[in-house]
Amino acid sequence: MKIAFIGLGVMGFPMAGHLRAAGHEVTVFNRTRQRALAWQQQHGGSVADTPAAAAAGAEIVCCCVGNDDDVRQVLLGDDGALAAMATGSLLVDHTTASAALARELHVAAGAVGVGFLDAPVSGGQAGAENAALTIMVGGDDDPFARAEPVLSAYARCVRLLGPSGSGQLAKMVNQICIAGVVQGLAEGLAFSERAGLDSAAVIEVISQGAAQSWQMVNRYQTMLAGEYEHGFAVDWMRKDLGMVLEEAAQRDLELPVTSLVDAFYAEVQELGGGRWDTSSLFARMRAQMAESGSGTS
Template sequence: MVATSFIGLGVMGFPMAGHLAAKGHDVTVYNRSASKAQSWMGKHGGRAAPTPREAAEGADIVFVCVGNDDDVRSVIYGDDGAMAGMKEGAILVDHTTASAELARELEETLAAKRLRFLDAPVSGGQAGAENGVLTVMAGGDAQTFADARPAIESYARMIGLMGPAGSGQLTKMMNQICIAGLVQGLSEAVHFGQKAGLDIAKVVEVISKGAAGSWQMENRHKTMDEGRYDFGFAVEWMRKDLGICLAEARRNGASLPGTALIDQFYAEVEAMGGRRWDTSSLLARLNR
């Protein structure tokens, strides 16, 4: 087992770090609010550090799972940042959903310090993190990926190396583009079915077994039909992710008209008070 540190104990990082500890890895954690780190230790053991630098000292692999590009920079750079504490040859694995531009920046900066890097955003949500069945999309060097993979497998059921640094983030962007389109289509279908007086559960039981089936349909149709959205992947997080997708599309010339439109639909949901609602709340704007 390897010495690890985990920086960022949010709804994803808390259980992910817990799986590392459960698999026997030596884990030191850091969280901006120290009480969360103390809570994690109370449940999983290990150690907590007062700064990212101290958390990273002596670690073979440093995992980061925070909010956005600026949050990543705040815990990696500077006198108290993780990079200042990492030993030569150590690996930094960034699980944050961030920009591909940041991933390339980090690889170059860390390489100059003889440190290694993977951008490795995840999919599967809070439930996937808690159950240890996340999908991990990685970008970086093949040997670095091979060295980090056994630890990542502590909380993942699918791990893929997608290409050089930034490729993991680009793959996650494709993932979010697909989800946005699926949820919008499902919202319109449920809205249509409700207006037509159909039994949504009966309809989904049939059509989910055909070409229209999806994870979103199987796992969200019931709560959507009931108008419940107080759980899951928050609208504000999806808007952050779609903003990254749209910014990258402006850089690479891709045309994302549907994604841009759905992002505006999510803006309407936010205006309805749904910033923290699950992404399936696209239906709520149709049923106003």
Template sequence: MARVAFLGLGVMGYPMARHLGQKGHEVTVYNRTFAKAEKWVSENGGRAARTPAEAAEGQEIVFACVGNDDDLRSVTTASGGAFETMAKGAAFVDHTTASALVARELEAVATERGFGFVDAPVSGGQAGAENGVLTVMCGGEAETYARVEPVIMSYARSCRLLGPAGSGQLAKMMNQICIAGLVQGLAEAIHFGKHAGLDIEAVLDVISKGAAGSWQMENRGKTMNEGKYEFGFAVDWMRKDLSICLDEARRNGATLPVTAIVDQFYGEVQRMGGNRWDTSSLLARLQQSAKKG
């Protein structure tokens, strides 16, 4: 069992930290709103810290799951950040979906100060975090990864080292690129089927067993058909992630035409007021466009 800290108790971090405690690890939590950290401790035990530096002091592994690159810097290298107090030989594991640039930046600082760094973004959404079945994509040194992997498995069903620092974030970008195209395709299929007068649920049940089947179809097809968009990853978050993908593509020369246009479509959903709808709300955009037409 390890002494660990968890920084960031959002919809993902809150249950991930809980799984660590349930597996017997000694957990200290930090959240920007201290009351939320106190609430977590009241439910799960452990200790609440008022700063990332306080949370990280004396820990073997420090985990973080925050919003973006700037949030990540604020809990690591900024004044009062975790990097101020982390001990030599400890490890920092970042579950934030962020840029590969910030992963490499923080890994360099960590190496200089004598502790390890692993970028480890996750896939599986809030349900995956709640149920402890996340997929974790990692970048970093093999020795550091080997030390943290057994602890990460407290809330994961799959975890793999994919290369040096930044590789986890690049893999997460691939994941989001795949999702963007899949959801748009599913939205168009359901939109087409409705106009054709088909029984959408019956058709989805059939085609989900064949080559068109996907996690999105199995988990979002029915709710999309019912016009319900309250089941997971918000449009605002997806646009943040796709922005990271498109920025990286501009740097490495990759061409992402579908990703770029789906990002624009999500911008239209935001203008419809769907900022907090889940990513399957691309169908709502198609339906509104059809009404206007």
């Protein structure tokens, strides 16, 4: 198929590469052109000067950028991808954005005869690089049936969860669960250190039982080493949790743990950790332990 991919960050770069490896004709656009040229050098394909130029003639246009404003910038307006998309083509937004934006794009795409799916992903940079992402999709049945085999080039699970906006709402569930799990892991490691245990040994044991989680298996070693220059940034997690809390407020739903962890991430930002991995909640715990005079730093 002829596919356009817009946004070549840590996720989009390998995702677009998997599409190329699967034999698709891929044209990319990135706001930093040098990044697009680096992708072309590694994977082949074509580089466009604007989102509209990338989308011209494409059967499917995929987008993976930062937030709602970024999505609007690359998809809407005269130079936006949607302006150049043909009737019957399909727009897939992998950005973690608001459910309201997903519904807005569904209407805008439908007005020009283009199908739309909101399809945020989970699995992080490693999942993107290893074609092992989970994709939560909102939209209609027919566009999903067309998109699923294409999206499977970089995913191990692609699931339609309801009408437009459902993918973004499901991603919010994902972030709620991750926030609680990471804070629990940070507290467990802090308790282990304060108790004088061999924390690595403790995790190796409890990860074989009911406490096991992806975060525990994939992050405990770097947490203990104080290494956070990798993974999903705290700044992006706070963006996501902000949308979660806004949606919850609209539904008159209290999320006390999520609210608390969001506040903890604000403290990590104050430590200078805005670009640290979300597992840096443990850095906050260690900082508090050090201030108390009896913790490990």
